[in-house]
Amino acid sequence: MKAIKFLILLLFTSAYSYAQEEQDTCVHLHEVVVTGLTGSTHINHIPSPVSVISANELQKITSTNVIDAIAKHPGISQITTGSGISKPVIRGLGYNRVLVVNDGIRQEGQQWGDEHGIEIDGSAVHSVEVMKGPASLMYGSDAMAGVVIMHDAPIQVLGTMAGSVEGGWQSNANLWNYSVNFAGNQQGFVWDWRWSQKHAGEFENAINHQVRNSQFAEQALSGMLGFNKNWGFSHLKLSYYHLKPGIVEESDEEEEELESPFQQIHHYKVALDNMFRLGEGQLKALIGYQQNRRQEYEEPDECGLDFKLHSLNYDLRYVSPSWSGWTMNFGANGMWQQSQNLGTEFLIPSYNLFDVGVFATASKDFMEKVHLSGGVRFDTRHLHSNSLEDDGEMRFEQFSRTFNGFTGSVGAIYNITPKLDLRVNVARGFRAPNLSELGSNGEHEGTLRYEIGNKDLDPEGSWQFDFGIDYAGEIFSTKVSLFANRIYNFIFMEKTGAMAEGKDVFNYKQGDARLLGFEGTVILHPISRLHFEDSFSYVDAQQQNQSDDAKYLPFTPAPRWLSMLHYDINSRSKAIQNTFAEVEMECNLEQNHVHTAYNTETRTPAYVLWNASAGTDIMLNGKRLVKLTLSAQNIFNRAYQNHLNRLKEGGFYNMGRNICIKAIVPLSL
Secondary structure, three states: HHHHHHHHHHHHOOOOOOOOOHHHHHHHHOOOOOOOOOOEEEEEHHOOEEEEEOHHHHOOOOOOOOOOOOOOOEEEEEEOOOOOOOEEEEEEOOHHEEEEEEEOOEOOOOOOOOOOOOOOOOOHHEEEEEOOOOOHHHHHHHOOEEEEEOOOOOOOOOOOEEEEEEEEOOOOHEEEEEEEEEEEOOOOOOEEEEEEEEOOOOOOOOOEEEEEOEEEEEEEEEEEEEEEEEEEEEEEEEEEEEEEEEEOOOOHHHHHOOOEEEEEEEEEEEEEEEEEEEEEEEEEEEEEEEEEEEEEEEEOOOEEEEEEEEEEEEEEEEEEEEEOEEEEEEEEEEEEEEEEOOOOOOOOOOEEEEEEEEEEEEEEEEOEEEEEEEEEEEEEEEEEEEEEEOOOOEEEEOHHHEEEEEEEEEEEEEEOOOEEEEEEEEEEEOOOHHHHHHHEEEEEOOEEEEOOOOOOOEEEEEEEEEEEEEEEEEEEEEEEEEEEEEEEEEEEEEEEEEEOOEEEEEEEEEEEEEEEEEEEEEEEOOOOOOOEEEEEEEEEEEOOOOOOOOEEOOOOOOOEEEEEEEEOOOOOOOOEEEEEEEEEEEEOOOOOOOHHHOOOOEEEEEEEEEEEEEEEEEEEEEEEEEEEEEEEEEOOOOOOOOOOOHHHHHHOOOOOOEEEEEEEEEEEE
């Protein structure tokens, strides 16, 4: 606790930086627009905590996947399986408690699995919004911890066409990637197409040296065709994503010559996104289809687990014009799903699912200083699980369940001065149990567990309270967010003591949990070119009425202090512009609040990493010729284990030193 108090003190006295344009001044901070709640809204009108990762920031970041690119923001973390698979964590909660939205619809990729990542091409993501806290009001079940919203690039200006070629190389794992993009807008006919490819070998660190079978390959195609007219717009979006990651396992030297296990993941998506202007109001209608195919191979020609998931998503909402100062939204959204087992091994049964939710939201400004918003929602989800016989024995029994949930939120933000805001928000979340929790009966290879579901589980419900203070001045800015989250019927796994197929058997159970924490950020820029920033994140997550070895929730991120110094270099040359240099220190404190029961996890020592980056734009005749970024991650090759590294308990360390080069070449046509 002394270390935490010391770091909190440093949070308000020490320095950091970086050139995120939206946070340079008070004016810029208040001009940030978010869209994840009820439409385009200024961030200083939103009572719930929202982080915005801008296009400018994403372009400077070198990462191995899209979640890795945003995981350093306060309150955001990632559960990793090697360098290619990352799952988002918001304030200590992940898996099916975090919803990812891409192309306007929720990403459905069997995210219940520990080693299942997010099937999204990071090069196609223009900017990201992260809503922290229950967002079930707008998105239904599974948005209990928050929502990560991936935004496409804006439509090109009428009468223009443009493209880009970008590429990068990373020394660790010899990762290389490239992406080609072409977009345009001719007489309101709009398009935007992209092809991306990525390949990485086995990553290295100072302890394990080369981590066997940690390689991965990725390729993605995405496109949009549509119309932008006075009546609104209609966009057809198509995408295909393919990932082939190796499966890292402990092995003996004698097994080195054996074929290594790997996965094949294919994700297909088509979405039709429409907006129609009705007077001063808007009618938004979206429908999308996704197919996710996940296969696990122990040998190149032997497929064991083989899941095929079909999802049909729909969303219809009306945004009303202002009426006596009130702005209101009404709508309904939900999805239909069908999951199939096509392999020779089984973990969960095949199933059919249908859900629908109806909601209404309202917001109003009072005296131009108080902004009130809130809403209510009702969800119902019906799930039918199919029976299956395996070798003459009943593996899965047929059952059906229906889950209902009321959710809502109410909050206010008080703009005390043009520079100082006070935020308060209360929200109720809802999550129906997923099929893995209800009906699993099999060995989960990625976790070395034999899992047995519980078809009598109740849905989770939560109440979260958020309080925040934001100050945005020209030299000094700060943001502090505190939260308390109580989850009822929290679903967790418990070891039974039995064995099945050589693995420990785990059952799903329920209890109550509570999470407390905060994020704080301080920004200083005494002169226009110099930026200092410090941020600190902390969460304490516990289950109620549990023994000391089982009371802490597993995969709770360690307290993290991030400090950066950024300097914009003034170049008098017209050929070189927007040059910067940056140094970053990341300190993860010891995580000793661990779930030690059943050898689930062990404590993680503290560690400090140093990173650096520099970049510039090379210009020709007043136009950008190429944008270059050079960075070095983990400069001193520190051997460390992040607490959310799933391979940690197998003795594997995170990636060592990594030198990265990134280039973006814009093409004007």
